[in-house]
Amino acid sequence: MTAPDVMNPSRPKPVYSFQNFWDTTVMRVPQFDLRAQTEKLGPELLExxxxxxxxxxxxxxxxxxxxxxxxxxxxxxxxxxxxxxxxxxxxxxxxxxxxxxxxxxxxxxxxxxxxxxxxxxxxxxxxxxxxxxxxxxxxxxxxxxxxxxxxxxxxxxxxxxxxxxxxxxxxxxxxxxxxxxxxxxxxxxxxxxxxxxxxxxxxxxxxxxxxxxxxxxxxxxxxxxxxxxxxxxxxxxxxxxxxxxxxxxxxxxxxxxxxxxxxxxxxxxxxxxxKYLEGWIARRQQIATRYSEALTQLGVLSKGVVLPARVYQGKTGDSMDHVFHQYVIRAPDRNALKATLESKGVGCGIYYPVPFHHQPCWTSRYGTSWSFPRTEKAAAECLALPIFPEMSDEQVDIVASSIAEHYGIRS
Ligand SMILES: Cc1ncc(COP(=O)(O)O)c(C=O)c1O
CATH class of the missing domain: 3.40.640.10 (Type I PLP-dependent aspartate aminotransferase-like (Major domain))
Structure with missing residues (x-):
């Protein structure tokens, strides 16, 4: 048997056995796409x-x-x-x-x-x-x-x-x-x-x-x-x-x-x-800025959507005040918005739908009489939009206009 050539692997098409929210062959805009980065860095990683x-x-x-x-x-x-x-x-x-x-x-x-x-x-x-x-x-x-x-x-x-x-x-x-x-x-x-x-x-x-x-x-x-x-x-x-x-x-x-x-x-x-991390973070920040500008211009804020706040922007002495691992909006009708986005081929996620004090392993230990109102509101309203460094501006615009369409706004 000949040894596999590790520098020239065949690239089988991935098989997705569960949610397809990150499968670029199904989604117009996946929530994230790990393959894009791996493809770019392929030779370096393989070496x-x-x-x-x-x-x-x-x-x-x-x-x-x-x-x-x-x-x-x-x-x-x-x-x-x-x-x-x-x-x-x-x-x-x-x-x-x-x-x-x-x-x-x-x-x-x-x-x-x-x-x-x-x-x-x-x-x-x-x-x-x-x-x-x-x-x-x-x-x-x-x-x-x-x-x-x-x-x-x-x-x-x-x-x-x-x-x-x-x-x-x-x-x-x-x-x-x-x-x-x-x-x-x-x-x-x-x-x-x-x-x-x-x-x-x-x-x-x-x-x-x-x-x-x-x-x-x-x-x-x-x-x-x-x-x-x-x-x-x-x-x-x-x-x-x-x-x-x-x-x-x-x-x-x-x-x-x-x-x-x-x-x-x-x-x-x-x-x-x-060595690529700071460049990737800079791209994440660009995407976040593009989202915030587009969503503001499209008028979705009047529908109760709240954009992520960069509370330390301009105060940290550098540009790393927010590294945008996630771009998370709040939407009063979050579940309906998520369903609309997914029907339009836009992946999105909820981080996190069930707060700690509602987890079964918590209530079985400590009971159900816990109330953290801001956490409960966040869990009901938060929605993470697609964000990854290789995402294109066009994909950002598709997501923003899909949100606007959900609220009956024509872009
Ligand atoms: C806030 C937070 N804490 C802890 C962890 C645990 O990290 P890992 O998945 O590497 O075990 C994660 C990972 O998803 C996380 O998001």
């Missing part, structure tokens, strides 16, 4: 993968070291620890803070389930705090009332690509000596303006920051991967040990950790893609 393949080192190894080094430099952080996923990055961060039964962790009810799941997995109690309407992120004004003597950590989530309001969060963290784990799974590269004209980077403002490299993220691997950033030296070293079964030296385990390691293939892919 990087080929090198790992023939190196024989598939876990840890040189590509991991290179990625960690690049991320440490990017964040000016003392530690960047490559992990198996964003979820495991969060889990290992909580483990490094010794979070367990009897402890409370403050977070938002409006995020991907991983943010909640890791707290529950460790037997700790999540304490939910409602969001701000404009950013969809945790409302710092409501956090202090949630702090108790059991509070062991806070996990603000930087949702959709825009930072939570970190200045007051970090002030509370300092006042009450509660460490902050930033969930920046969706916000790699985003910046935040401190009042003292300093610029914070998502993931490097609290003690620990957790990144996801899930394929659809702004910097996506070809499978699961994640990273923990640590601004605290001792915590960074502990995370690195916990990621590898709590091992300090070969076969010596002062701590009980797990296998939360990244594989070398994913690191090699990320090393190739990292």
């Amino acid at each position: 990087a993968l080929r090198q790992v393949l023939y190196s024989g080192a598939y876990v840890q190894g040189a590509p991991i070291e290179e990625l960690q080094k690049s991320m440490k430099a990017y964040f000016s952080a003392p530690h960047a620890v490559a992990c198996s996923s964003g979820t495991d990055a969060l889990l290992v961060s909580l483990m490094a803070l010794d979070v367990g039964p009897g402890d409370e962790v403050i977070t938002t009810p409006f995020s991907f389930f991983a943010t909640l799941g890791v707290v529950l997995r460790l037997g700790a109690k999540p304490v939910l705090v409602d969001i701000q309407d404009a950013t969809f992120n945790i409302d710092p004004a409501q956090i202090e009332a949630a702090i108790t003597s059991q509070t062991k950590a806070m996990i603000p989530v930087h949702l959709y690509g825009q930072c939570a309001d970190m200045e007051p969060i970090l002030a509370l963290s300092k006042k009450h000596s509660i460490p902050v784990i930033e969930d920046c799974a969706q916000s790699l590269g985003a910046t935040y303006p401190f009042k003292a004209a300093a610029v914070g980077k998502a993931g490097a403002m609290g003690e620990l920051g957790c990144i996801s490299f899930y394929p659809s993220k702004n910097l996506g691997a070809l499978g699961d991967a994640g990273m923990v950033l640590a601004t605290d030296d001792a915590l960074g070293k502990k995370v690195a040990m916990l990621r590898n079964h709590g091992q300090s030296e070969r076969y010596i385990h002062p701590l009980v950790g797990g296998n939360f390691r990244m594989d070398g293939f994913q690191a090699a892919v990320l090393n190739v893609k990292l």
Whole structure:
């Protein structure tokens, strides 16, 4: 049998076994299209993968070291620890803070389930705090009332690509000596303006920051991967040990950790893609601006549609105030609008339809008498429109005019 030529693979047509919202052969505008980027970077990616393949080192190894080094430099952080996923990055961060039964962790009810799941997995109690309407992120004004003597950590989530309001969060963290784990799974590269004209980077403002490299993220691997950033030296070293079964030296385990390691293939892919990240973010921002201008001009705001707010624009000292992992509008008739868009071949998504306090694993533990009105409103109204760097201006215009048509506006 001849070995397959890895530099010239045949490209079978993908088989889609579930929703077709990202299948470009079905959708006029898919919600995202991972193949477009992979096609463009094909030779570079294949070369990087080929090198790992023939190196024989598939876990840890040189590509991991290179990625960690690049991320440490990017964040000016003392530690960047490559992990198996964003979820495991969060889990290992909580483990490094010794979070367990009897402890409370403050977070938002409006995020991907991983943010909640890791707290529950460790037997700790999540304490939910409602969001701000404009950013969809945790409302710092409501956090202090949630702090108790059991509070062991806070996990603000930087949702959709825009930072939570970190200045007051970090002030509370300092006042009450509660460490902050930033969930920046969706916000790699985003910046935040401190009042003292300093610029914070998502993931490097609290003690620990957790990144996801899930394929659809702004910097996506070809499978699961994640990273923990640590601004605290001792915590960074502990995370690195916990990621590898709590091992300090070969076969010596002062701590009980797990296998939360990244594989070398994913690191090699990320090393190739990292240099394109800022350009991709710039394109995402262009798309967002085009959407906002088009939707405003078309008059859909008069129908109750609310556009995403860039609350830090012009204040961060750079252009990375919002990295637009998602472009999320609010629509009073969200489900009807989604159905119309899909019928017109426009993919879109709801992040997230079921808040944490409505999840069955929450209500079975903590009952149903929870109310976070801003979160519930967001869950009912939010709609993520297609956005990915390779999307054309024409596709943006198709989406905008499809929304206008839904509201009976002729473009
Ligand atoms: C806000 C948030 N937190 C955590 C995660 C978990 O990351 P991963 O899918 O890499 O485990 C995600 C990923 O979707 C996310 O969006």
